Amino acid sequence: MADETYNSLDGRADVVVQAGSIGELHQHLPAAPRVAEVVPFQLPPALVHFENRHAEQERIARAADSHAEDDTPLVVALTGMGGVGKTALGFHVARKLSGRYPDGVLYVDLDDLRREGVVEVADAVAGLLGGLGVPPDWLERSFAGRTQQYWTRTRGKRLIVVVDNARYGTEVVPLLPAGGGSLAIVTSQGPLHDLDGVAAVEVPVGPLTVDDAARLLTRLVDDPRLAAEPDAAAELARGCGGLPAALRVAGQWVRKYRRRSLSRLVAELTEELWQKGVPMVEAVWDAAFAGLAPEPARLYCLLPQHPAPVVTPAAAAALLGCGLQPAEDALEELEAAGLLESGPEGFRMHDLLRGHADRRARRADPGGTARAAARRRLIRWYRRQAARADLLAAGPRMTFAPEAELPAGGPPDVVFTGRTDALRWLESQRSALYGCVRLAFDAGLFEDAWALCEPLWTHFLDHPHYADVTDAFRTGVAAADRSEHLAAMVRMRCQLARPLWEQQQYEQAAEELRRASSAAEALGTSPGERKLAASAMEFRGLLKSAQGDWAAAVVDFEAARRIHAGIGNAYGVLLQTYLLGRTALSQGEPERAVALLREAHAMAREQQRERMTARTGFELGRALRRAGRAPEAGELIRASLENARERGSAFDEARILEELALLEDELGARSEAAACREAARQLAERFGGLPGPAQSS
CATH class of the missing domain: 3.40.50.300 (P-loop containing nucleotide triphosphate hydrolases)
Known part of the structure; x- marks a missing residue:
């Protein structure tokens, strides 16, 4: 059950300490040096051209x-x-x-x-x-x-x-x-x-006046025709409705046809206006579109299918079903035509142009066949990349969707340099990933919809965007039901339950877990299916823990541990033992907690599970202190503080400092305890935590 190393514990970062054999360690650890606070400035670079106002x-x-x-x-x-x-x-x-x-x-x-x-x-x-x-x-x-x-x-x-x-x-x-x-x-x-x-x-803020719009046009396009033919320039500016978004496209269109007089260009637009009954601004965009090469024109029509405001070259390649270089070339041509704007994260299309692109697409593809194929390519490309990022970030986990295949000649895989890079990609693409879940469901691609939810679980644990994740997991549940995939039906409901109970929607979370447990009863007896059934019990216990129903949580954790023991899943036994130890500590039974956590700690070392060795070590230290065995607790807790600082986890550091303050109090070191609390307070102030009482004993 390797996935639960990452998935089933506290959503915030847990304390990490490698505590195998540590000699006596007692040091007064000063607050770690902090980097100077950076003043935020979140605006994009200034526009080269800004007119009036x-x-x-x-x-x-x-x-x-x-x-x-x-x-x-x-x-x-x-x-x-x-x-x-x-x-x-x-x-x-x-x-x-x-x-x-x-x-x-x-x-x-x-x-x-x-x-x-x-x-x-x-x-x-x-x-x-x-x-x-x-x-x-x-x-x-x-x-x-x-x-x-x-x-x-x-x-x-x-x-x-x-x-x-x-x-x-x-x-x-x-x-x-x-x-x-x-x-x-x-x-x-x-x-x-x-x-x-x-x-x-x-x-x-109204449209620019004709004079201001014409002046902006001359600043956007360094072209002598604008000064030589002021009436035509004014007519073009008037036709753009005083909208800067339209003037930018018009300026690039004028630049493209340098050999034609401005009067002729404007006359062609006016003819479109009278013959087709479209506004001149629409005619400007139509003219810009007509000047595109075939592949950029095809991409322009497909971009409204992308569910996020920013599109990367790789995602554009997925829409087109081509390699990266042709997609980059198409994006650059669209930018040169004024139909896209580039930024550090990718390319954006103005909402007005998105509407125009959608109208052009419907005209060129009335049956929607090409757009549907592009959606499928995009969804499956994102599904594959998210699964790859998840594997790198979280390691092997309990997942059920097969790997999505890349078509020959299509977009390449994203290159991830490591775990941090994979997590960063998941966050940078979250709008597209969450959007693809809904896009897949609406297109009837039910396996794709719930398969996309599997890697989003890892992202959610680090970035709790509750609106996105709750909507996505609800969609994942519905998609699993539609595809009648029993294991996915269980897993999706468990994953939905957690953001619900974290938002204190306990009844809804309990209903999802009730349905997950009911579906789990229909699972078979293979080790994988039994492991999934144990996972559902674990989630049920975690919900009860969140509600403070410790005795009921113990029943679920013990039942899950028996299943893991029965199928020989040593890690599952370790995890449930750890959860039972934490629960015993919450129930006010520190001696029982010490016994369970010592057992879990030994299993974690034996299995060479560094992350779980860390977690069990810190919780064992807390239990020892609560059991009145402060000297034994000290070496574990102090080692965890040093480790948190080495990893740069300020949140863990603050938690451990509060625990260490309680320990120092019990050892009679009042000044050291006060220093720990002050260091924890400074961390909370520096990193934005709400001020609150120290962790209770």
Whole structure:
């Protein structure tokens, strides 16, 4: 049951200490040196071309000058239609005013987090906390806890927070910093009437005037025809509706046809307008599309199938079903045509252009055959890469989906340099991965849907994005049911239960585990099937532990241990013994906990399980202290502190320091205990943990 080394324990990082044979060790360990705090600046590089908006900028500057720094930050709401340049204006103002706000600039795009129109605000708060230097293992699990962390972290600070693409005031209020000296810039397509308790300065952002749009066009394209034919330039600018997103495409289109007069180009667009009845801006995009080579044009039509806002070259290759080089060439041509924007994470398509690309795709592929094939390629490529990343990050685990095969001549596998790189890829691609689960289910690719959920389990344990993972695992459950894969039905329900109980949705979690247990009764008697049944019992015990029902948890852990012993799964016996030891400690039975954890610790060393040797060693130290055997506990706990510092795990370090403070108290070393508590407090303050009482004895 190697997977449970990683999967079934505390979602936060557990303490790691290799404690085989340690001689007497007692040292007063000072707080480890800390890296200086980095001031966040989360805005992309400034646009080379930004035109006018002087009135809007002056209004915002006046509001900043006159803002009374009480308990409420200044909130500026930029409202206007899509593509009008609200985000660019917000970025420009944030850069211009950043000198007044020395504690940094944060940014969150709510559309990146929106699923079926809804944003899980807890995930947005988590993103902002990450920008403030709060690592994932310090994040509170609940929405209330995260907002308290955010308010604590921003209190008394002078920050700029840019909240992009808001639809409702209720999405925005929890993201406002607590510091009255801060500025929040919010963009939305309409007024946010439900900004309860917040006095926002609303700044409408309309299309550029014809003169401003024409001037922006000349800055986008260094072409003498624009100055030589001002009437044609003005007509083109007018046809783009004053939208910067459309002007960028128009500028690149003009640049492409350097030998034609500007009047002729505009006349061709006007003819499209009258003959086909399409707006000129649509004609501009059609003209840009018509100038593409076949492969970039095909990619443009397929990009709306990608479920995330950023597409990488490898994902583009999956959509096309080709190698990496042709996909990179196609992306570059689309960028050169103004139809895509590149960034450090990949390529983005403006929502207006995404709509145009979808219309072109439906025209070229009315039956949807090509788009369906592209979706299948994309889903299976992501399924394969996620499984590979999971294997590297977590080691062999209990999984049931076969490996997805790559078609000949298709996109290559991602090259992972190691565990950290694999975990980083999972996080960077999480929007696409979670989106592919829903995409697969909607396409009737049920095995792909639940197979994608298997590696997302590893990602969830390090990055608890609850909205994403709960939706994905619910979809995984439904997909397993549709495909009638019994083992997946059990596993998916167990995986869904955990994020539910971590959000204190205990009844829903219990129902999922009841159904998992019911399905497990139909499993056969092979070692693999018995192992899965034991895993379901383990999850049931973990839920009961989370609810404080220790006696009932013991029954499940003992039943799971008997199954593992019966099939000869030594690791499963070790894990359940460890869980029983932790449960005994929670029940107030330290001597029983010592016996169980000593047994588990010995098994972990014998099996050469370094991670479990670490966990059992620390828990054994805690149990020994609780049993009144502080001198025996000391060597284990101090070794764990040294190890946590070597690994750079501040969260583990703080936990161990609190445990060490209790130990020092019992040894009569009051000053050392106070130093440990102060070091733990400083860590919590540095890394964004909520202040709270020390771990109880």
